[in-house]
Amino acid sequence: MTAPTTPAxxxxxxxxxxxxxxxxxxxxxxxxxxxxxxxxxxSQLGQRLALRLRLRVAGPAVALGxxxxxxxxxxxxxxxxxxxxxxxxxxxxVSVSVLAGYAGLPTMGQAAPFLVGAYTAGIMGQHGQDLGxxxxxxxxxxxxxxxxxxxxxxxxxxxxxxxxxxxxxxELAVAVAGRWHSLTGGTDGMYGIPPVxxxxxxxxxxxxxxxxWYVLGACxxxxxxxxRVLRSPVGKLLxxxxxxxxxxxxxxxxxxxxxxLAYVAAGAxxxxxxxxxxxxxxxxxxADGGFATSALVLLAVVLGGATSPLGALFGAGLIVATRDWLxxxxxxHGPLLLGLMFIVAVYALPDGxxxxxxxxxxxxxxxxxxxxxxxxxxxxxxxxxxxxxxxAGSA
Amino acid sequence: xxxVIELSGLTKAFGATVAVAGLDLAFAAGARxxxxxxxxxxxTTLLHLISGELRPTSGRIRYDGRDVTRxxxxxRSRLGIARTFQQPTVWSSLSVAxxxxxxxxxxxxxxxxxxxxxxxxLAEDCGRHLETVGIATLAxxxxxxxxxxxRRMLDIAMALAAEPRVLLLDEPAAGLTEHGVERLLTALRAxxxxxxxxxxxxxxAFVSALADTVTVLHDGRLLATGTPAQITADAxxxxxxxxxxxxxxxxxxxxxxxxxGEAGGPHVAGEAV
Amino acid sequence: MDALNAHLxxxxxxxxxxxxxxxxxxxxxxxxxxGGVLNIxxxxxxxxxxxxxxxxxxxxxxxxxxGLAVAVAGGTAGGAxxxxxxxPLAGRGHLPQALRTFGLxxxxxxxxxxxxxxxxxxxxxxxxxNGMVHFFGHVYPTYRLMxxxxxxxxxxxxxxxLGRTRAGALLRATADDRAMVGAMGYxxxxxxxALCAAAGAxxxxxxxxxxxxxGPGPDTADKVLMLSMVVIVLGRPGSVxxxxxxxxxxxxxxxxxxxxxxxxxxxxxxxxxxxALAGRTFRxxxxxxxxxxxxxxxPA
Numbered sequence: 001m002t003a004p005t006t007p008a009x010x011x012x013x014x015x016x017x018x019x020x021x022x023x024x025x026x027x028x029x030x031x032x033x034x035x036x037x038x039x040x041x042x043s044q045l046g047q048r049l050a051l052r053l054r055l056r057v058a059g060p061a062v063a064l065g066x067x068x069x070x071x072x073x074x075x076x077x078x079x080x081x082x083x084x085x086x087x088x089x090x091x092x093x094v095s096v097s098v099l100a101g102y103a104g105l106p107t108m109g110q111a112a113p114f115l116v117g118a119y120t121a122g123i124m125g126q127h128g129q130d131l132g133x134x135x136x137x138x139x140x141x142x143x144x145x146x147x148x149x150x151x152x153x154x155x156x157x158x159x160x161x162x163x164x165x166x167x168x169x170x171e172l173a174v175a176v177a178g179r180w181h182s183l184t185g186g187t188d189g190m191y192g193i194p195p196v197x198x199x200x201x202x203x204x205x206x207x208x209x210x211x212x213w214y215v216l217g218a219c220x221x222x223x224x225x226x227x228r229v230l231r232s233p234v235g236k237l238l239x240x241x242x243x244x245x246x247x248x249x250x251x252x253x254x255x256x257x258x259x260x261l262a263y264v265a266a267g268a269x270x271x272x273x274x275x276x277x278x279x280x281x282x283x284x285x286x287a288d289g290g291f292a293t294s295a296l297v298l299l300a301v302v303l304g305g306a307t308s309p310l311g312a313l314f315g316a317g318l319i320v321a322t323r324d325w326l327x328x329x330x331x332x333h334g335p336l337l338l339g340l341m342f343i344v345a346v347y348a349l350p351d352g353x354x355x356x357x358x359x360x361x362x363x364x365x366x367x368x369x370x371x372x373x374x375x376x377x378x379x380x381x382x383x384x385x386x387x388x389x390x391x392a393g394s395a
Numbered sequence: 396x397x398x399v400i401e402l403s404g405l406t407k408a409f410g411a412t413v414a415v416a417g418l419d420l421a422f423a424a425g426a427r428x429x430x431x432x433x434x435x436x437x438x439t440t441l442l443h444l445i446s447g448e449l450r451p452t453s454g455r456i457r458y459d460g461r462d463v464t465r466x467x468x469x470x471r472s473r474l475g476i477a478r479t480f481q482q483p484t485v486w487s488s489l490s491v492a493x494x495x496x497x498x499x500x501x502x503x504x505x506x507x508x509x510x511x512x513x514x515x516x517l518a519e520d521c522g523r524h525l526e527t528v529g530i531a532t533l534a535x536x537x538x539x540x541x542x543x544x545x546r547r548m549l550d551i552a553m554a555l556a557a558e559p560r561v562l563l564l565d566e567p568a569a570g571l572t573e574h575g576v577e578r579l580l581t582a583l584r585a586x587x588x589x590x591x592x593x594x595x596x597x598x599x600a601f602v603s604a605l606a607d608t609v610t611v612l613h614d615g616r617l618l619a620t621g622t623p624a625q626i627t628a629d630a631x632x633x634x635x636x637x638x639x640x641x642x643x644x645x646x647x648x649x650x651x652x653x654x655x656g657e658a659g660g661p662h663v664a665g666e667a668v
Numbered sequence: 669m670d671a672l673n674a675h676l677x678x679x680x681x682x683x684x685x686x687x688x689x690x691x692x693x694x695x696x697x698x699x700x701x702x703g704g705v706l707n708i709x710x711x712x713x714x715x716x717x718x719x720x721x722x723x724x725x726x727x728x729x730x731x732x733x734x735g736l737a738v739a740v741a742g743g744t745a746g747g748a749x750x751x752x753x754x755x756p757l758a759g760r761g762h763l764p765q766a767l768r769t770f771g772l773x774x775x776x777x778x779x780x781x782x783x784x785x786x787x788x789x790x791x792x793x794x795x796x797x798n799g800m801v802h803f804f805g806h807v808y809p810t811y812r813l814m815x816x817x818x819x820x821x822x823x824x825x826x827x828x829x830l831g832r833t834r835a836g837a838l839l840r841a842t843a844d845d846r847a848m849v850g851a852m853g854y855x856x857x858x859x860x861x862a863l864c865a866a867a868g869a870x871x872x873x874x875x876x877x878x879x880x881x882x883g884p885g886p887d888t889a890d891k892v893l894m895l896s897m898v899v900i901v902l903g904r905p906g907s908v909x910x911x912x913x914x915x916x917x918x919x920x921x922x923x924x925x926x927x928x929x930x931x932x933x934x935x936x937x938x939x940x941x942x943x944a945l946a947g948r949t950f951r952x953x954x955x956x957x958x959x960x961x962x963x964x965x966x967p968a
Contacts, residue, residue, distance in 0.1 A: 106763055153938070156945040157901065160706050160762055164897035165941065171894040175934045233514040240486040240497050247484045250446065251557065252472035252501030291890055295770055302767065333782070339774025346767045347756060 061310055068216055077208040082324055083317070084212045084280040087219045090316035091273030092293070093300040094226055094309045095266040100298075101306030102230060103262040104242025105158070108294045109166030112150070112173035113143035113267040115289030117274025119177065119184055122284040125193040132198040132205075132214060136275050143271015144264050146173075151263035155256065170294055177286040189285025196279045205279075215276050219313075222272055226309050238262055292335055296320075299342055398457075399424040399561060399591050400445060405454035407440055407615075414440040416615040418454070422561070422591055427583075429594045429602040431626075432612035433636055438595040439481055441612070442563045445593070446478045447471040458561075473501060477559035481566050483550035487539025491530065491549055494538050495521040498553035524552040527582045543570050551579065555586075562586070564594045568601045580604055599627075611635070676806050678927040679920065681881075684812040686919025687819035688878040690912055692892055693899040694826065695870035697911070700900075702842050703863040705754050706766040709773035711893030712780065713746045713868050717875025718884030719784050722791040729794045736876045743872015744865045746776070751864035755857055777889055788885035811880050818877065827908065839863075895922070898937060902944045914944075 071083055092114050100106040117139035124135050154165045178187045185191075195204040198214050205211045229235065241248050241255045248255045278284050287293075297312075300319055304311025319341065326337045398421040405418040415437040422428050430438050443449040445456065447468035456464045463471060485494050496518040500508050508514055525531040528548040533541065538549060547570060554562060568576050576598075583592060583605055596602050602609060603623040611618040611626060613635045619626060626632055696710045707713075717739035725735035753772055757764045793811055800807045830836035842849045842859055850856045875884070875892075882888060899918050903911030917940060925933045 150938075153942045153945050160700065160766075161901055163706065163766065164901050165945075168894050168898050168901070168941070169938070171890060172934045172938050179931055179934070232511055233509045236489055236493055236497060237509075239488045240493075243486040243488050244484050246448070247480075247486065248497075249468045250448070250472060250478065251498045251553065252469055253497075254469055292774070295774060298767070298770070333778055335774045336778035339771040339776075339778065342767060342771025342774065343753065346764050346771065 064310070064314060072209050072212060080208045080212045081280070082320060084208070084215045085277070086317040086320040087215050087313075088273050088276035088280055089293075089297060089300070089320060090313040091219055091222060091276060092270050093297040093304070093312035093316040094223055095269035095273065096297045097301045097304070097306060097309055097312040098226065098230070098269065099262060099266045100301055101308075102235060102238040102242065103259060103266075104238075105155075105162055105259070105263070106298075107166040107266075108163055108298060109150075109154075109168075109170035109173075110266065110270045110297065111289040111293040112166075112170045113146045113270040114274040114277070114293065115173055115177060115284075115286070116146045117143040117271030118278040118284045118288055119190065119274075120271070121275040121278035122190040122193050123183070125196070125278070126190070130194055130197050130204070131200060132196040132218075132279070135196065135279070136218060136272060139271045139275030139278075140268045141271070143274065144268035146271070147264045147267020148260075151260050151267070155259045155263055167294075170289065170291075174286045174289050177289065184284075184286070187286055189283060189287075191283045193278065193282045193284070195282065211280060215280060218272075218276060222269065223309050223313065226269065230307075230309065292338060295338055295342065299338070299345060303345055397424050398422060399459060400593075401455075401457040401460075402445075403455045403457070405441075405444060405456065406452045407437075407444055407449060408452045414615050415444065415451075418612075418615070418617055420610060420617060420620075422593055423608075424591055425588050426608055427592050427594075427606045428608045428610065429596055429606035429623075430610050430612060431596060431599070431602060432618070435614070436612040437615035438612055439565055440615075442478060442565050442593070442595055445561075446476055446563055472557070475557075475560035476563065477554040477557040477561070478563035479547075479550045479554050479565055479567055481569070483543070483546040485538040485541070485546055485549050485553070487537065489538060490534065491525065491536050491538050491541070492518050492521065492534040494549055495524055495552050495556045499524075499556035499558075502557045521552075521556050524556045527555065527585065528552045529578050544572065544575055547571060548575070548578075551582065555582070559590065561591045561593065564592065564596075566595055566597065568596060568598045576601060599623075675924060675927065677808060678924045680808050680812055680816075682920035682923040683916060684815045684819075684881055684919070685923050686916035687816055687823070688874060688881055689892075689895055689899050689919055690915035691819055691822055692871060692874040692878070693896040693903075693911060693915060694823075695867045695874065696896045697900055698839075698870065699863055699867040702839055703860060703867075704762065704765070705750075705860075705864070706762055706769065707750065707864075707867060708766060708769040708893065709746070709750060709776055710769075710867075710871055710896060711889035711891070712773045712776040713743050713750075713871035714875035714878075714882075714892045715780055715884050715889040716746055716776070717743050717872030718791070718879040718882070718888060719780060719789060719875075720872070721876035721879050722789040722884055723784075725792055725794075727792040727794060732794050735791075736873070739872045739876025740869050741872070743868040743870070743875065745868070746872065747865040747868020748861065750868060751861040754864070755860055758856070758860060773889070773893075780889075781886055784884070786886050788883055790883050791879040793880050815877065815881065823912070898941060902941060 068083075072080060075083065092110060095113075096107060096110050099110065120139040120142045121135045124130075124138060129135065150169050154162060154169060157165050177184050180186070195206050195211075196214070197204050205214055230238075237248075237253065237258055241253070241258055245255050248258075274288075277288065296319055297316065300315030301312050302315070303318060304313070304315030319338070322341065323334060323337055327334060330337065400422040402418050402420045405415055405420075406413065407415040418437075418441070430441065432438055440449065444451050447463075447466060447470070451464065454464070455462060458471070458474060458476070463474070466474070486497065489497070496514065499517060499521050503517060508517055522531060522534065525534055528551050530545055530548050530552065533545060533549075538546070541549060547567065551564070551567060554564075567579055571579065580601070586592065592605075594602070594605065606623060608620065609623050609626045610620045611629075611632050618635055619629050619632050621629070692710075692714055695713075696707060699705050699707045699710075720742045721732075721735035721739040723735075724738050725731045750769065750772060753768050754765045757768055799810050801810050801813060828836075830839060838849065838854065838859075841852075842863075849859065882892060895918055899911060899915045902914035902918070918937065921933055921936050921940065925936050
């Protein structure tokens with residue numbers, strides 16, 4: 001066994017942990033290219049690269065920050081409006097990355113709490129409550145509440161069943177929004193929502209630029225919070241539950257509760273994003289919560305990297321920009337363009353979605369028939385533990 | 396010595412296959428108890444039943460006199476039952492140190508371990524478990540990058556970190572080098588005397604070195620119980636392992652284990668059948 | 669008596685709807701359980717079948733049959749496209765393939781709405797089955813009854829094929845151990861393509877046959893997809909009877925439930941999922957803290 005070249009200290013600094021996580025992801029990405037390189041070597045390679053990775057992550061983050069801060073002077077009103085929309089969707093994408101990347105629950109229904117948050121803001125706005133902070137708080141709360149109730153059902157499933165359940169929940173939410181005329185205005189949507197006053201004592205946001213700054217501020221605050229929480233031990237709990245849920249239970253962790261809490265938190269995030277969306281558009285309709293929105297944010301997460309909130313933001317921006325740019329020559333075909341992007345992106349990112357897998361819950365001996373849902377065994381990547389190959393009659 | 400774990404009439408059936416049949420077994424507190432038997436004997440199933448991964452089809456499990464048959468895996472872990480697995484299972488995205496800290500977390504009295512400062516001190520504390528099994532230098536490595544042997548040691552360290560009252564080990568020596576086995580034995584011998592250790596193993600040398608009591612399972616039934624020396628000498632055990640048909644007659648008799656304990660249940664090794 | 673009468677027709681409708689969902693969900697389960705592909709374009713293929721059948725059939729029996737044939741052909745072609753799209757990703761697990769089919773669904777949906785516009789396309793049913801039947805003093809729509817008979821026959825035929833023929837045995841073998849089937853000499857890509865085509869054909873058939881029940885329109889694809897998934901999640905994994913009962917239940921909610929109170933139908937659907945999934949954790953035998961399995965897994 002070759003000794004590691006970097007002396008690792010027994011006491012674990014969380015920062016170092018993140019470095020080793022990054023290195024592991026890198027090693028996983030490097031493995032298919034590395035081929036016959038032994039797993040230990042690949043991880044050492046990863047550790048050396050990790051330091052460079054931190055620069056590489058910091059680099060785009062800074063670039064993103066500069067771009068976002070300088071945007072009002074670079075773009076016209078239309079472009080600023082587009083950016084604001086991208087930011088609102090970006091928050092939704094972050095919520096998907098929390099569920100799909102960290103909690104290991106790829107989902108297609110996060111547009112539902114998003115819609116709930118948007119309608120909350122819309123209804124509040126129509127009834128005279130136009131304080132931005134209050135709307136945000138309430139939208140977050142209703143999104144969380146919606147997720148709390150639907151989560152009781154959804155978190156009973158895993159993997160593909162979870163995907164299906166969340167899809168169904170999303171569609172059901174759209175159906176309800178379409179039928180509940182008195183509350184939501186039905187399929188026509190809710191319009192004429194007055195502009196928002198961010199804080200008590202400030203004026204209404206009546207220009208695209210003002211709305212942009214508000215949305216940017218809110219988005220930055222919430223994403224920073226999420227990033228902090230995910231880097232803390234809470235993030236480790238989620239990752240461990242994703243890697244091997246049964247082992248967590250064996251250790252005494254109430255994984256089902258963790259999952260539900262993650263689902264509620266993601267719902268709160270989505271609700272927050274929905275409020276922002278309502279503020280940007282001054283209009284809410286059931287279509288905002290539909291298939292296309294869920295597809296968009298899932299693609300954003302795929303593009304940006306499953307476990308990176310910043311990446312999710314980036315992905316959202318990229319998709320919104322591309323779609324807008326392409327819809328010039330091809331008007332009215334938004335879904336088509338999105339679909340094509342999906343098809344291409346999934347193929348062109350060989351292990352860019354290394355962190356994103358549908359995890360079939362690992363089972364103990366006795367569940368031999370599980371084998372057909374396992375991925376066909378390729379060369380074992382360093383991040384994959386050996387699969388217990390159960391044969392009848394062992395021990 | 397009191398029994399910390401009592402199994403009465405424990406049965407586990409998977410459809411038509413009966414993995415464990417009507418087992419009556421007790422594990423004394425502080426014992427070093429090995430469970431051996433040929434493949435298919437139900438040893439791992441037995442561990443699953445004790446630790447709570449599986450619910451029995453019928454029968455009772457008592458822990459410290461309390462009936463825990465209905466208790467979930469999480470609850471039994473909190474009660475102080477920790478285990479390792481036939482295939483070492485670790486959380487591959489996290490570092491080795493994180494793995495041990497997370498394993499210890501539900502058993503720490505400290506509230507708010509989700510605060511970074513508390514977690515950090517917990518992780519430091521757990522460093523000693525890594526030292527016990529000899530992988531302290533790997534603390535920063537992602538667990539997914541470990542070799543099989545290292546992973547097995549990590550698995551054991553995770554079980555130790557829970558500071559259990561009952562430690563269940565499923566073939567811990569499998570795949571280890573001689574040096575690794577030595578290390579493992581040292582670690583197990585260093586455990587506090589109140590901790591009950593139940594080891595499922597094939598390596599009889601390991602069993603003799605560690606255990607004071609050995610139970611033999613065959614086809615889900617209890618075949619014999621005794622000291623390692625008694626077990627080695629027992630004819631029925633030899634027959635079960637080696638298929639020594641001349642000793643016990645034809646196959647029908649071998650399969651009919653009730654004959655083995657005609658005097659009333661499985662026998663203590665060494666006594667006349 | 670009147671109330672009964674008023675609800676009887678929707679109730680029969682519900683059985684027909686449920687059977688339609690059963691056939692539709694079967695295609696989805698086939699592809700997922702055996703091929704390992706979560707086909708999000710399933711609803712799109714169904715809609716395609718419906719559109720094709722609607723555009724070909726003009727009220728005569730011959731055109732109806734032709735319409736059905738075209739629907740099946742269209743579905744099969746769609747399945748082939750699916751196979752081509754997902755084959756390169758076969759080694760990478762469920763999610764990349766599901767995302768691929770997601771992309772295909774979006775593209776397909778856009779194409780359909782471009783070609784056929786945003787309106788509903790009611791299909792013209794041959795006159796002899798377009799009426800009502802009088803039975804014990806109640807009236808039932810003829811097509812529904814005929815559909816029930818046809819769908820039931822399909823279901824029986826399907827289980828016979830799966831259980832008694834060599835092709836069926838091969839399918840079941842692939843579900844259990846794909847590598848082994850490959851080792852037997854059946855090239856994995858051939859099996860994969862055949863599965864996708866078969867699932868597409870089933871979806872197209874369901875769409876064409878069921879067009880008078882769930883008509884092709886802009887929302888059809890999403891709706892059918894969602895309902896199929898609900899049926900699969902509800903049905904006991906590995907049990908055909910479970911899926912059947914789940915399908916009927918969902919069908920009844922969508923027809924009877926809607927006729928009783930259309931506002932509450934979505935809540936009812938969600939409530940049913942809640943009940944079914946909550947119940948499942950207590951019914952799992954042998955698992956201490958029951959985990960609802962992914963559909964198709966062997967029951968505990």
